Amino acid sequence: MSFVDSIAAGLSLVGNIESFLALFIGVAIGVIGGAIPGMSATMAVALTLPFTFAMQPITGILLLLGVYKGGIFGGSIPAILIKTPGTPASSATILDGYPMAEKGEAGRALGMALWSSCTADVISNLSLILFAGWLASFALSFGPPEFFTLILFSLTIIAGVSGESLLRGALSALLGLLLATIGLDLVYGTNRFTFGDPNMMGGLNFIAVLIGLFAIPEILAMVWHPTAHVGKARSLGKNWVTFAEYRRSFKSIVRGSFIGVFLGSIPGIGAAPSAFLSYSEARRTSKNRDNFGKGEIEGVAASEAGNNGVAGATLIPLLALGVPGDVITAIIIGAFMIHGLQPGPMMFILNVDIIYGLFIGLIVSSVFLFLIGTVAIRGFKYVADIPKRILIPAVLVLCIYGVFAVNNNIFDVGVMFVMGWVGFLMVRYHIPAAPFLIAFILGPLLEDNFRQSMLMSGSDPTILLRGPITWFFWTMTLLTIIAIVRAGVRAVKNTPLFDETPEN
Amino acid sequence: MTQRQVQMRLGLGALFASLFLAFFAIPTWVSSPSNVGNVILSPLFWPYALAGFTGLTGCGLVFSGLRQSRHGPPVNAPSEQPGAAWLRLVGMALIMGLTMVLLPRLGMVLTSMLVFVSTALLVRTRHLITALVCAVVVPLVLYAFFAHVAGVAIPQGNLLRLP
Amino acid sequence: MTLKTFGAACALTLGVSGAALAEYPERPINMVIPYGAGGATDISARTIAEPLGAAVGKPLVMANVTGAGGATGSVAVQNAKEDGYTMLFARVGSHSVNPAMKATLPYTLEDFRFVTVYEINPVACAVSPSSGITSMEDLIAKVEEGGVTYSSSGVGSLLHLAAVMVLSEFGVEEPLTKTTHIPQKGGGAAATAVLNGTATFLCTNSSAIASFVANEQLVPLMVTTAEPVAGFDVPTAADLGKPALHQLVGWTGIAGPDGLPDDVADKWGTWMASATQDAEFLEKMTSRGSVIELMSPEDANAFIQGQYETFRKLVDDLGMRIEG
Numbered sequence: 001m002s003f004v005d006s007i008a009a010g011l012s013l014v015g016n017i018e019s020f021l022a023l024f025i026g027v028a029i030g031v032i033g034g035a036i037p038g039m040s041a042t043m044a045v046a047l048t049l050p051f052t053f054a055m056q057p058i059t060g061i062l063l064l065l066g067v068y069k070g071g072i073f074g075g076s077i078p079a080i081l082i083k084t085p086g087t088p089a090s091s092a093t094i095l096d097g098y099p100m101a102e103k104g105e106a107g108r109a110l111g112m113a114l115w116s117s118c119t120a121d122v123i124s125n126l127s128l129i130l131f132a133g134w135l136a137s138f139a140l141s142f143g144p145p146e147f148f149t150l151i152l153f154s155l156t157i158i159a160g161v162s163g164e165s166l167l168r169g170a171l172s173a174l175l176g177l178l179l180a181t182i183g184l185d186l187v188y189g190t191n192r193f194t195f196g197d198p199n200m201m202g203g204l205n206f207i208a209v210l211i212g213l214f215a216i217p218e219i220l221a222m223v224w225h226p227t228a229h230v231g232k233a234r235s236l237g238k239n240w241v242t243f244a245e246y247r248r249s250f251k252s253i254v255r256g257s258f259i260g261v262f263l264g265s266i267p268g269i270g271a272a273p274s275a276f277l278s279y280s281e282a283r284r285t286s287k288n289r290d291n292f293g294k295g296e297i298e299g300v301a302a303s304e305a306g307n308n309g310v311a312g313a314t315l316i317p318l319l320a321l322g323v324p325g326d327v328i329t330a331i332i333i334g335a336f337m338i339h340g341l342q343p344g345p346m347m348f349i350l351n352v353d354i355i356y357g358l359f360i361g362l363i364v365s366s367v368f369l370f371l372i373g374t375v376a377i378r379g380f381k382y383v384a385d386i387p388k389r390i391l392i393p394a395v396l397v398l399c400i401y402g403v404f405a406v407n408n409n410i411f412d413v414g415v416m417f418v419m420g421w422v423g424f425l426m427v428r429y430h431i432p433a434a435p436f437l438i439a440f441i442l443g444p445l446l447e448d449n450f451r452q453s454m455l456m457s458g459s460d461p462t463i464l465l466r467g468p469i470t471w472f473f474w475t476m477t478l479l480t481i482i483a484i485v486r487a488g489v490r491a492v493k494n495t496p497l498f499d500e501t502p503e504n
Numbered sequence: 505m506t507q508r509q510v511q512m513r514l515g516l517g518a519l520f521a522s523l524f525l526a527f528f529a530i531p532t533w534v535s536s537p538s539n540v541g542n543v544i545l546s547p548l549f550w551p552y553a554l555a556g557f558t559g560l561t562g563c564g565l566v567f568s569g570l571r572q573s574r575h576g577p578p579v580n581a582p583s584e585q586p587g588a589a590w591l592r593l594v595g596m597a598l599i600m601g602l603t604m605v606l607l608p609r610l611g612m613v614l615t616s617m618l619v620f621v622s623t624a625l626l627v628r629t630r631h632l633i634t635a636l637v638c639a640v641v642v643p644l645v646l647y648a649f650f651a652h653v654a655g656v657a658i659p660q661g662n663l664l665r666l667p
Numbered sequence: 668m669t670l671k672t673f674g675a676a677c678a679l680t681l682g683v684s685g686a687a688l689a690e691y692p693e694r695p696i697n698m699v700i701p702y703g704a705g706g707a708t709d710i711s712a713r714t715i716a717e718p719l720g721a722a723v724g725k726p727l728v729m730a731n732v733t734g735a736g737g738a739t740g741s742v743a744v745q746n747a748k749e750d751g752y753t754m755l756f757a758r759v760g761s762h763s764v765n766p767a768m769k770a771t772l773p774y775t776l777e778d779f780r781f782v783t784v785y786e787i788n789p790v791a792c793a794v795s796p797s798s799g800i801t802s803m804e805d806l807i808a809k810v811e812e813g814g815v816t817y818s819s820s821g822v823g824s825l826l827h828l829a830a831v832m833v834l835s836e837f838g839v840e841e842p843l844t845k846t847t848h849i850p851q852k853g854g855g856a857a858a859t860a861v862l863n864g865t866a867t868f869l870c871t872n873s874s875a876i877a878s879f880v881a882n883e884q885l886v887p888l889m890v891t892t893a894e895p896v897a898g899f900d901v902p903t904a905a906d907l908g909k910p911a912l913h914q915l916v917g918w919t920g921i922a923g924p925d926g927l928p929d930d931v932a933d934k935w936g937t938w939m940a941s942a943t944q945d946a947e948f949l950e951k952m953t954s955r956g957s958v959i960e961l962m963s964p965e966d967a968n969a970f971i972q973g974q975y976e977t978f979r980k981l982v983d984d985l986g987m988r989i990e991g
Binding site: 346452 | 703730732734954
Binding site: 168190220225405410413417421428454492 | 513533534535536544545561579580581589600608612624630631634643657
């Protein structure tokens with residue numbers, strides 16, 4: 001079947017009102033679900049799944065994909081407005097989005113988040129359509145040694161998000177790595193820091209840690225100093241993102257999208273590291289790098305491009321190999337199977353109409369995302385106008401509900417509270433939170449892949465150098481570390497002993 | 505707290521944490537089977553490595569702290585009344601502790617209402633009436649959404665059992 | 668606190684006389700799924716929830732409580748009130764492999780009362796086509812040469828035990844030293860590990876690898892049931908003369924805390940009987956490769972106990988038990 005035939009077959013499948021309606025509703029559910037902390041894109045997809053059972057396969061799958069795409073964008077709304085990431089993927093957006101909101105520029109930040117998300121979405125979808133086969137073969141060449149080197153390289157992002165002091169960033173990362181060791185050991189199944197509590201055996205819930213680290217310190221800071229905000233403009237304002245700003249950030253958005261496509265096509269990494277990597281790359285190359293972390297619009301653009309770039313690309317391993325890249329695609333694969341479809345190489349031969357129908361739907365979904373996102377921002381803007389001392393207790397209550405809902409476990413609410421105090425202390429001591437979070441996500445992956453590599457090779461470390469992919473990442477890691485060390489040495493040299501200005 | 509004090513306190517804290525981990529926490533709370541073939545595969549390897557890195561970072565922080573001036577500018581804006589601020593923090597800790605105790609007993613809705621009111625009072629809100637109204641409405645709306653739209657089993661209390 | 672104790676005491680006395688529980692259920696029932704969304708247990712649970720909810724007459728609130736290979740969710744039900752309003756979707760991993768393998772598990776089989784087992788999942792072993800292995804004999808020969816690895820969804824999972832049990836049944840002595848276990852995080856990752864050559868083989872629920880087999884990305888070697896499994900054109904354990912492997916199957920059941928009253932258990936028996944008759948449910952489950960087999964509470968207990976003892980014996984013989 002030729003390309004045109006395939007497209008025609010796909011079009012005949014999705015060219016009806018139900019498909020587009022499902023997609024539209026899906027994106028709307030996703031944006032709302034993503035905007036509710038604790039609800040997250042994952043849960044929104046899981047909740048929508050049962051409704052798809054009775055639908056046509058393509059309609060149901062488009063509904064779920066709409067929820068997924070909408071959810072990843074929706075997460076940035078609370079991240080910017082109330083410093084609570086709606087989905088883990090939007091935690092990088094906080095770094096610059098929330099300072100912008102504090103300055104009364106929430107409208108600009110949200111607008112940029114939307115434009116950047118939609119651009120990344122389009123790039124990601126096009127990559128899926130054009131490079132699915134090629135990227136999929138690439139994905140399967142990622143075994144534990146390749147993962148280990150990729151994650152080692154990703155950990156160098158920490159230097160980019162450490163802020164004023166690299167050492168404090170490192171301390172933050174180590175804290176994250178240590179807390180991530182809680183739970184059952186992967187290889188032997190023995191306890192590590194669980195204190196015999198079954199709730200600890202599963203490890204600390206990621207979303208509870210995330211919300212605890214970002215949202216609760218904000219509440220505690222308010223308790224510490226209730227009138228600090230008085231006199232500061234916080235309303236959404238009339239200002240909206242301008243095309244000039246979009247053009248200025250365009251390079252970062254495209255770079256972030258491709259980082260997202262690359263990391264999305266490899267199963268098991270997910271959107272959060274991609275957003276952070278994109279952010280730190282944007283900061284590294286930007287002219288305004290000193291403004292990053294203080295409300296730089298390009299930072300918002302880069303993070304959102306990084307996480308939305310993943311959304312289309314995670315479908316590459318799903319469709320081409322039948323391998324889910326993260327929890328959300330694992331649920332979507334369930335929807336395929338319920339309808340008797342088996343994603344994998346054969347699907348491109350047997351169900352080519354469905355594949356192309358999905359492609360068409362995905363392209364349309366970017367447009368829907370833009371429309372619904374614009375409406376949603378208008379709807380949510382009132383949050384910025386709520387008096388802060390009413391908003392804060394409401395956020396606290398929302399966090400309690402949301403964190404409970406993630407795993408139906410009251411213990412997680414406690415984890416959130418405790419992490420809130422940790423986060424508050426970190427703020428007082430000027431320790432950045434982002435390295436903690438990156439380390440908390442990547443630490444277990446690093447350890448697991450290292451040990452899996454060692455199991456594969458019978459403890460022969462040369463397996464970590466087994467192919468071009470590993471060589472590539474080792475080189476990248478070394479280059480980055482050299483650059484970091486040189487920058488550090490220069491900073492120390494430029495700071496005379498007992499100078500009044502802080503070093504690093 | 506000056507920049508120097510921050511670095512010094514963190515550095516010493518990290519050094520202490522590293523020693524605590526290496527000599528007490530890891531041997532006590534990380535168990536390892538006896539039949540581990542290779543030391544790098546042991547469940548203890550990674551925690552010990554992390555303890556080591558923590559120690560190194562601690563040394564680095566102390567070193568960088570020693571290089572800095574004793575009389576730098578304070579890094580945090582001073583609070584207007586430190587005593588009252590500390591009391592409020594203790595109050596918040598109490599609210600959180602009580603939340604954990606009350607959640608399984610009173611249920612999530614009633615507990616959240618209490619949390620809302622007490623937090624709003626703690627931050628001395630200017631809109632007391634609004635706060636009270638919100639304290640009743642917000643938990644109820646969230647309950648309706650999470651329990652009936654999202655299908656989450658929100659904990660119900662012994663006193664009040666919502667439909 | 669006193670109020671709660673008083674309430675519990677009331678419920679207990681009334682429960683014995685059967686007066687209050689005559690109307691069971693008078694409110695929605697919490698159904699704990701100890702594994703994550705999209706997994707085999709989750710899909711199975713949510714599929715039966717529809718006809719089951721109709722039979723119960725009150726809503727069933729599904730709650731995924733994940734963590735520690737099903738232990739976190741199981742403990743949540745173990746500690747719940749024994750009033751039948753908190754029930755568990757128990758699974759082979761959480762309720763026969765884990766208790767057999769983990770000395771550190773915070774619960775035992777005695778802490779639960781099973782009201783039914785409704786689904787059986789055949790187990791299939793598969794390798795990657797690039798390995799050149801096409802039959803169990805090839806695999807065993809490779810094992811004797813050394814260097815064979817197998818993936819699983821984690822220590823103490825069905826996949827972990829299944830690989831060891833199959834090897835041991837096929838005459839491999841000391842399977843723990845001749846092969847290497849490469850645990851992964853979750854069943855999806857375990858299958859991917861075989862796809863990309865990280866591990867040589869895996870033994871898992873046939874439904875988990877059915878699409879890979881259909882797409883010829885994995886080569887199946889055998890299934891552990893007596894009957895052939897649709898889509899798997901391979902010998903059964905019976906064909907290979909290993910009837911002991913028939914014990915090695917996945918299952919999903921429903922359990923409550925240990926002190927669940929008899930009349931509640933009886934009600935579940937009736938509800939399940941009508942729910943499993945639902946045509947749509949049957950069709951969905953069988954199309955995913957499950958065998959629907961409704962067991963009475965007594966049969967379910969005997970079945971799980973039997974499987975547990977088989978597994979426990981193997982674990983003890985090989986010294987696989989996880990202490991500490």
